[in-house]
Amino acid sequence: MLEASNLSKSYASPAGDLVVLRDVSLSLTPGESACVMGPSGSGKSTLLYILGGLEPPTTGTVRLDATDPYALKAAGLAAFRNREIGFVLQDHCLLPQCTVLENVLVPTLVGEADKDAPERARTLLAQVGLSDRLDHLPAALSGGEKQRAAIARALVRQPRLVLCDEPTGNLDAETAQVVADLILRLHAQQHTMLLVVTHSEALGARFERRWSMSRGSLTV
Numbered sequence: 001m002l003e004a005s006n007l008s009k010s011y012a013s014p015a016g017d018l019v020v021l022r023d024v025s026l027s028l029t030p031g032e033s034a035c036v037m038g039p040s041g042s043g044k045s046t047l048l049y050i051l052g053g054l055e056p057p058t059t060g061t062v063r064l065d066a067t068d069p070y071a072l073k074a075a076g077l078a079a080f081r082n083r084e085i086g087f088v089l090q091d092h093c094l095l096p097q098c099t100v101l102e103n104v105l106v107p108t109l110v111g112e113a114d115k116d117a118p119e120r121a122r123t124l125l126a127q128v129g130l131s132d133r134l135d136h137l138p139a140a141l142s143g144g145e146k147q148r149a150a151i152a153r154a155l156v157r158q159p160r161l162v163l164c165d166e167p168t169g170n171l172d173a174e175t176a177q178v179v180a181d182l183i184l185r186l187h188a189q190q191h192t193m194l195l196v197v198t199h200s201e202a203l204g205a206r207f208e209r210r211w212s213m214s215r216g217s218l219t220v
């Protein structure tokens with residue numbers, strides 16, 4: 001279970017503290033999906049980074065099952081993120097010099113040897129429709145294909161929590177629908193927890209559970 005309690009985040013600035021998140025609490029149980037919608041600058045990415053162990057909150061706590069990621073030392077936190085969290089970002093962030101298959105395998109190169117990883121990667125790439133693009137470099141993929149590869153990469157370690165930041169933000173409407181279908185279908189299959197943040201009404205409408213973010217506050 002993911003439990004975030006009373007999260008706040010502020011950044012020091014010359015004009016005083018800039019408050020970006022205000023007393024945000026949310027929880028997700030395994031198999032659950034939800035989305036956070038809100039305008040640009042409302043704090044969606046900040047919330048996602050805090051939940052994903054990338055950015056400590058100013059106050060409040062995050063717990064994934066029994067673990068508070070911010071109580072871990074740096075190496076433990078990196079391993080925790082690698083093992084438990086799958087990120088899909090607006091910009092796919094694939095490594096340009098690696099093939100599609102290699103990109104999907106990158107998260108599995110850290111830590112203990114994962115001998116089943118190549119098979120899982122190929123299965124996932126088949127599920128996202130990229131079986132015949134395994135050896136392509138990212139530059140030779142369409143935007144939608146890159147995002148599908150990024151989804152396979154996020155899922156290859158079978159994370160407990162999948163966090164997507166505007167996963168369809170750079171795609172045309174039709175491709176965005178294909179990518180949203182895939183995210184939701186794989187989530188249903190893998191029984192992960194899924195949180196998507198977006199300002200896209202079309203993407204948000206796909207979720208039964210929706211929160212709104214406005215100036216750093218979360219409302220149902």
Ligand SMILES: Nc1ncnc2c1ncn2[C@@H]1O[C@H](COP(=O)(O)OP(=O)(O)OP(=O)(O)O)[C@@H](O)[C@H]1O
Nearest residue numbers: 011018020038039040041042043044045046047199
């Ligand atoms: N490192 C930082 N230092 C100072 N201010 C920051 C920092 N990161 C984000 N902010 C500010 O926090 C606010 C929220 O940013 P955030 O990226 O979370 O918004 P968002 O809802 O994801 O917006 P978008 O839809 O445009 O991606 C913004 O006003 C931003 O300028």
Ligand SMILES: [Mg+2]
Nearest residue numbers: 044045046165
């Ligand atoms: Mg953002």
